[in-house]
Amino acid sequence: MPVKKDYSISKLFCICCLLAFSLFAYGQQQGDSLATRELEGVIVTATRNERTMGLLPMPVSLISKATIKSMGSLRLNDVLAEQTGLIVVPQVNAQGNGIQLQGFNPDYTLILIDGEPIIGRYTGSLELSRIAVGNIKQIEIVKGPSSSLYGSDALAGVINIITERPTRNKLNFYTRYGTNNSLDLNGDVSLTNDKLGVYLFANRYSTDGYDLSPDKFGKTVSPFVNLTLNTKITYKFSPKTDLSVSGRHFKEDQRFNFEVVTNNNPIRTAGKGETEDWNINPVLTHRFSNRLKTVARFYHTQYKTQTNLHLESDGSPYYQDDFRQSFDRPEVNTEYYFNDKNVLTLGAGFIRESVQTSRYGDEAVRLQNTRYSFFQHEWNPTQRLNLIAGGRYDYNTVYGSQFSPKLSTRYEVSKKVALKGSFGVGFKAPDFRQLYFNFTNSAAGGYSVLGTEVAAARLKELEGQGQIQTYLFDPALLGNLQAEKSFSINLGAHAEVLPQLIADVNLFYNSINNLIETQAVAITTSGQSIYSYRNILRAYTQGIETNLTYPLAKYLGLSLGYQLLYAKDKDVVRAVKDGVVYYRDPNTLVTKQLKPGEYFGLYNRSRHQGNIKLFYNNKEKGLEASARVIYRGKFGIGDIRGSIQGEVIPPSDRNSNSILDQYDDFVPGYALVNLSIAKSISRYGLRIQVGVDNLFDYKEPILIPNLPGRIFYTTLNYTLSQKNKTN
Amino acid sequence: MIKLKILISVFIVALFTAFISCDSNSDPDPVVSETIADLNADYAPYESPLPTDRPPSRVGATNKYTLFSFKTGTIVSQADSATVNWDIAFRSTSIIINGGTSGPGSVTAQIVSGTLESITEAPIDGYKSDNKNGTTAEERNAIPAGSGKGWYTYSPGSNLVSPIAGKVIIVKTADNRYVKFEILSYYKGAPATVSPEPAGTDKDRYYTFRYVYQPNDTRIF
Numbered sequence: 001m002p003v004k005k006d007y008s009i010s011k012l013f014c015i016c017c018l019l020a021f022s023l024f025a026y027g028q029q030q031g032d033s034l035a036t037r038e039l040e041g042v043i044v045t046a047t048r049n050e051r052t053m054g055l056l057p058m059p060v061s062l063i064s065k066a067t068i069k070s071m072g073s074l075r076l077n078d079v080l081a082e083q084t085g086l087i088v089v090p091q092v093n094a095q096g097n098g099i100q101l102q103g104f105n106p107d108y109t110l111i112l113i114d115g116e117p118i119i120g121r122y123t124g125s126l127e128l129s130r131i132a133v134g135n136i137k138q139i140e141i142v143k144g145p146s147s148s149l150y151g152s153d154a155l156a157g158v159i160n161i162i163t164e165r166p167t168r169n170k171l172n173f174y175t176r177y178g179t180n181n182s183l184d185l186n187g188d189v190s191l192t193n194d195k196l197g198v199y200l201f202a203n204r205y206s207t208d209g210y211d212l213s214p215d216k217f218g219k220t221v222s223p224f225v226n227l228t229l230n231t232k233i234t235y236k237f238s239p240k241t242d243l244s245v246s247g248r249h250f251k252e253d254q255r256f257n258f259e260v261v262t263n264n265n266p267i268r269t270a271g272k273g274e275t276e277d278w279n280i281n282p283v284l285t286h287r288f289s290n291r292l293k294t295v296a297r298f299y300h301t302q303y304k305t306q307t308n309l310h311l312e313s314d315g316s317p318y319y320q321d322d323f324r325q326s327f328d329r330p331e332v333n334t335e336y337y338f339n340d341k342n343v344l345t346l347g348a349g350f351i352r353e354s355v356q357t358s359r360y361g362d363e364a365v366r367l368q369n370t371r372y373s374f375f376q377h378e379w380n381p382t383q384r385l386n387l388i389a390g391g392r393y394d395y396n397t398v399y400g401s402q403f404s405p406k407l408s409t410r411y412e413v414s415k416k417v418a419l420k421g422s423f424g425v426g427f428k429a430p431d432f433r434q435l436y437f438n439f440t441n442s443a444a445g446g447y448s449v450l451g452t453e454v455a456a457a458r459l460k461e462l463e464g465q466g467q468i469q470t471y472l473f474d475p476a477l478l479g480n481l482q483a484e485k486s487f488s489i490n491l492g493a494h495a496e497v498l499p500q501l502i503a504d505v506n507l508f509y510n511s512i513n514n515l516i517e518t519q520a521v522a523i524t525t526s527g528q529s530i531y532s533y534r535n536i537l538r539a540y541t542q543g544i545e546t547n548l549t550y551p552l553a554k555y556l557g558l559s560l561g562y563q564l565l566y567a568k569d570k571d572v573v574r575a576v577k578d579g580v581v582y583y584r585d586p587n588t589l590v591t592k593q594l595k596p597g598e599y600f601g602l603y604n605r606s607r608h609q610g611n612i613k614l615f616y617n618n619k620e621k622g623l624e625a626s627a628r629v630i631y632r633g634k635f636g637i638g639d640i641r642g643s644i645q646g647e648v649i650p651p652s653d654r655n656s657n658s659i660l661d662q663y664d665d666f667v668p669g670y671a672l673v674n675l676s677i678a679k680s681i682s683r684y685g686l687r688i689q690v691g692v693d694n695l696f697d698y699k700e701p702i703l704i705p706n707l708p709g710r711i712f713y714t715t716l717n718y719t720l721s722q723k724n725k726t727n
Numbered sequence: 728m729i730k731l732k733i734l735i736s737v738f739i740v741a742l743f744t745a746f747i748s749c750d751s752n753s754d755p756d757p758v759v760s761e762t763i764a765d766l767n768a769d770y771a772p773y774e775s776p777l778p779t780d781r782p783p784s785r786v787g788a789t790n791k792y793t794l795f796s797f798k799t800g801t802i803v804s805q806a807d808s809a810t811v812n813w814d815i816a817f818r819s820t821s822i823i824i825n826g827g828t829s830g831p832g833s834v835t836a837q838i839v840s841g842t843l844e845s846i847t848e849a850p851i852d853g854y855k856s857d858n859k860n861g862t863t864a865e866e867r868n869a870i871p872a873g874s875g876k877g878w879y880t881y882s883p884g885s886n887l888v889s890p891i892a893g894k895v896i897i898v899k900t901a902d903n904r905y906v907k908f909e910i911l912s913y914y915k916g917a918p919a920t921v922s923p924e925p926a927g928t929d930k931d932r933y934y935t936f937r938y939v940y941q942p943n944d945t946r947i948f
Contacts, residue, residue: 470864472873520874580840582893586919589911589935591842591892651882654920656892658880 044115045140045160047376047388048149048345049335057388057410058422059490059506059545063139070615070626072676072691072715074176074184074205076131076161079139082630082674084561084611085545086141088128089604090706097706098125102143102508103541103567103605104156108428108484110146112160114246116281117153119327119353120303121431130250130277132228134174134186135201137162143545144490144508145426148390148406151351151372155426155486156510163246166190166197166234170721178713182207197234203227210708212701217268218258220705226252226275240287249278256309260318269318271309278302291337302326323357325432333374341380345390348373353432361438361454368432370396384412394427398435398453399483402427416496420506423489430481434516434533448530449518452481455532459522462530469525475532478521482535486512501550509542538570539602555618562610568601572659583655583663600660603638603652606669622680624689633669636660637703649702667703672696678715687717758948760843761800762937765915768793768817770932773925783925792816792823797898797906797940811901819932820879820888820913822870824898827856832901836869838877841895842909843937849897849905849946870896878910886923888913888931905946908938 041053041062053060063079073079077097081088087100098106106125111118118126139161146154167190174186188201205228209221232246254273259266279301287293302325309319333347351370356363376390391405408422430452437451438458450458459475462468492506515537522530543565552558573596575581581594601607609632616625636652638660652664676691690713697710771788794803794813803813811832816823825832835854839846855869864871871877879890890910898906914921915933923929939948 580893582840582842584890584892584911589917589937591909593842593845593893651885651887653889656880656889658891 041138043138043140044162045112045142045146045158047378048115048333048347049343054494055386055410057386057408057420059143059420059492059508061141061143061547063141065137066617067615068133068136068139069717070617070624070676070678071628071674072176072689072693072713073133074182075129076133076139077128078693079133080128080159082611082613082628083141084547085143085563085609087606087609087632088706090704096123096125097128099128099159100604101156101159102510103543103565103602104510104512107431108153108155108426110150110152110154110158112150112158113248113279114163114281115160115297116279116299116301116329117327118277119301119325120275120277120305122303122305122323124431124433127275130226130252130275131161132186132203132205134203135163135188135228135230137164143506144422145404145406145424145486145488145510147402147404147426148392148424149374149376151370151392151394151404152402152427152429152483155428155484155512163230163232164188164190164199164201165232165244166192166199168192168722170719172720173718174715175717176713176715179711180208180210180708182711182713195236197232199230199232199234201228201230203229212699212705212709216259217266218256220701221708222254222256222258224252224254226250241285243282243284245280245282247278247280249276251276256307257312260309267318268312269309270312271307271318273305273307275305276303292334293336294332294334296332297330299329299331300327321358323355323359325355326353328352343378345376345378346374355432355436359433359439360436360451361458366432366436368396368398370394370429386410396429399429399481402429402483402485418494420492420494421490424487426486426488427483429483430516430533434481440528447528448524450521450530450532452478452533455521459530462522462524467524467526469523471522473519473521475521478519478532478534481516481533482514484512484514484516484535486510498550501548504545504547506545507543508545510540512539512541515539539568540570541565541567541605552614555616557615557617559613559615560610561613562608565605565607565609566601567605568599569659572599581657581659583657583661585663586654586656594657594661598661598663600636600662600664603636603660606633606635608633608669622682622687624676624678624680626674626676628674629671630674631669631671634666636664637667667700670698670700672698672707685719685721687715687719689715689717691715758939758941760937760939762911762935763795763800764917764935766793766795766802766817766934766936768932768934769819770915770930777925790818792818792821797900797908797938798902798904798942800940814898814900814906817934820881821872822868822878823857824869825901827869828859829857834898834901836896836898838870839895839897840893842893843895843907843939846895846897846907847948849899849907849941849948851946854897854899879913886926887921888923889921903944905941905948906938907948908936911935911937 042050043053043060043062044050046056046058046060053062068079071082077088080086080099085102088097089100089106090096099109100106101109111126120126139159141159143157146158150158169192170190172188176184183206185204191198206225207223209219209223211219229249232244234242234244236242252275256273257270259268281299283295283297285295304324306322310316311318329349329351331347331349333345336344349372353368354365356365360366372392372394374390374392376388378388380386387409389407391403394402404425404427406424410418410420412418435451435453437449438454440448455478456475488510490506490508495503497503514535516533517536518531519534520529521532524530543563545563548560550558576594576596576599579593582591583594584591611628611630613628614626637649638652652660654665655663673695674693675695676689678687678689680687693711694709699707699709769788769791771785773783774786777783791805794808794816796803796812797814807813809831811825813825814834823829824834824836826834835856837853837855857868859867861867864873864876874881878894879888881888890913895907895909900906911917912935913931915930917935918929921929923931941948
């Protein structure tokens with residue numbers, strides 16, 4: 001597989017770096033720094049209570065509505081792709097968009113809307129493009145395990161999307177049109193009086209998709225249209241009691257045309273896919289006194305997706321797949337202020353989750369119940385020191401109980417320097433797939449996957465029918481799946497290095513055990529493999545994340561972000577150390593021992609990732625502009641089973657040791673340059689924006705299918721709002 | 728970025744130096760290594776056109792093993808299959824040795840980790856013969872068949888058989904002589920990048936391997 005090196009882009013990145021640093025050195029003017037403002041932002045995700053971001057002891061960041069608008073973003077993946085340490089990666093089937101955080105796969109980051117989880121992790125990770133950004137007030141990101149507050153899935157961290165609340169009378173229309181005939185229409189209205197507030201949001205997004213391999217049948221991303229409705233009603237019963245009820249409905253229809261390669265014969269198929277989710281979330285808050293506050297919340301959500309494919313030739317059915325999930329959660333939590341130095345939070349809840357899918361061999365409903373309770377104590381012994389200790393206990397009917405503690409502390413060394421440290425345990429419960437799968441993939445060679453709860457019985461059944469040729473692994477040893485667990489340390493500093501030059505540094509180390517991997521169990525008489533799951537892998541991720549912000553000029557802010565990452569399989573590290581891993585040069589056929597420094601690490605992880613962003617915002621003239629360069633260093637694509645538009649994804653390993661070492665093929669590093677400029681005419685409530693994403697049209701059709709080429713767009717915004725009412 | 732370039736340059740220079748030193752450092756071993764290229768292990772083309780409802784079959788496959796003798800370093804005729812004239816035999820990904828349930832001889836073998844150069848002495852024990860009645864792949868063959876079990880891995884996505892680097896097979900022949908050998912490629916011409924049939928053009932079931940035969944009565948190579 002030929003691997004091109006795009007020197008022009010890396011050169012450009014170098015030039016930008018140099019330029020940025022020189023500007024740094026010369027920029028002396030005072031200004032309203034974006035960073036300072038954001039530090040004063042209030043976030044709820046880290047402690048479940050509203051806290052000033054800058055005072056929190058764990059690594060947190062916030063993306064404001066203004067930033068999202070300035071980037072001209074459409075969907076959640078667009079926003080997250082530009083953040084330091086976050087990488088938008090395709091899912092297992094090489095389609096879609098999930099988020100990688102501190103080197104963790106997308107399955108390990110919990111994604112919430114207003115504190116409630118989004119469901120529909122159909123293939124393990126969550127499709128980020130399901131989330132429109134038009135109703136987002138801010139996005140809060142907490143890095144490091146947060147299972148102590150949120151339970152399962154919060155291993156790598158938590159991304160919490162805070163949606164708008166009705167705060168004043170306001171009407172807003174927003175539209176964006178761009179390349180690929182992508183049209184995004186948004187409208188939201190907010191109405192309030194002393195007691196009642198109503199917020200309504202509607203979004204319709206349609207696109208022709210895009211095609212990175214035009215000579216192949218079908219598009220890389222097929223055309224789709226989706227609709228999002230969101231409403232939030234708030235009511236103040238009394239100064240002590242208020243209620244908020246929010247709801248969301250999302251529906252997407254996609255029309256597919258693609259080629260399936262079975263036994264090397266291309267079969268053209270057509271069909272449609274439907275995805276739908278909805279939720280309702282009443283939250284009742286009561287302040288018993290100045291010291292005691294209780295929040296009772298209930299959340300119900302449902303997700304369903306369905307794919308129907310037929311043969312293009314005669315219209316006969318080819319493939320059918322459906323998946324339904326539902327999730328209910330009542331929860332109560334109470335916050336008690338003992339005094340300025342001590343705040344205690346206690347909570348408890350119950351989760352009932354169910355899944356129904358053709359992939360489990362029948363349409364029976366699979367249920368899982370979890371009971372949990374958590375506590376958190378915030379202690380500020382002095383003005384300079386604070387400490388947060390917490391823990392959560394989850395009891396689940398299938399995988400047993402988990403206790404997830406977390407301890408964080410922050411110490412202000414001086415007015416300009418603060419140190420932070422946190423230690424935590426995170427876990428991820430085995431998902432329904434890993435427990436109940438009973439699925440034979442007829443579209444990809446006929447292999448089967450059996451969840452651990454059904455594997456033994458199903459294998460026995462197949463054996464009875466004489467369909468097992470040989471066992472590769474003793475099914476009796478499959479046993480019960482355990483939750484995947486991580487132990488993590490984050491150590492950081494926040495410092496004003498030079499006047500107004502703010503630096504945030506965070507060192508992280510995550511040790512992950514019990515990782516669930518597929519295990520080949522048997523081969524059928526027709527030569528097909530049967531897989532199940534086992535807790536086999538152990539891995540670690542470690543690195544440094546750095547963010548610098550500096551006001552270059554009165555209206556011009558600069559930020560630089562960088563993440564260094566090492567993500568490795570512990571057993572491979574051990575084997576390399578023991579000298580039992582080799583590689584064979586594919587050209588000379590000479591075999592050599594692999595040295596410890598030569599093992600690169602896990603697939604799909606870049607050692608280097610970074611960004612440079614310039615934001616210009618002149619409020620007086622109503623002029624805004626941004627230039628962002630997002631860099632991702634080289635990574636190995638892995639041995640992904642599957643194909644993109646009939647082309648097999650080439651494995652990275654080219655020297656016969658099945659691990660990624662420095663002699664293997666890598667997807668070369670690349671930089672994306674995104675620009676935007678906007679003009680507001682506040683007299684008429686108008687804002688016009690033009691922009692371009694991926695200016696240099698970087699594409700990797702087979703290796704990075706989730707990256708479309710260059711996108712031009714224009715947006716128009718109209719706001720009608722009543723002047724702020726005095727509270 | 729500049730650092731990276733320097734690093735690359737250093738790497739290239741280092742690579743060249745490595746090559747030169749390899750060249751100048753010619754064979755200190757008393758025993759010589761032989762390379763056998765493209766031993767045909769029952770190659771047969773896929774049927775055409777390819778079927779859509781089942782895996783394709785191969786036209787004209789003989790289902791016979793190709794027999795090989797380390798002593799002579801040559802392929803042994805099929806007519807001698809019931810004799811002790813051969814040591815090892817290849818058919819597609821299966822490898823049998825002349826002994827146990829596979830032949831009249833008493834050849835035994837085992838797989839060890841290392842490079843051909845790093846293994847300077849054959850192990851005293853641990854040798855096994857073939858036993859087709861065994862329940863696991865490891866029991867059935869001294870050189871087990873199956874992805875990741877013996878000498879190769881198989882990726883279903885790309886239909887690629889890749890000999891695992893660092894697997895050296897030690898064979899103890901019927902007349903108590905030792906052989907160490909390493910399979911280098913399973914494809915004709917041992918291409919650096921393989922695109923196997925039927926999707927690609929590279930022909931499988933062609934073994935390229937390198938071995939060292941110790942003609943004297945010693946375990947030292």
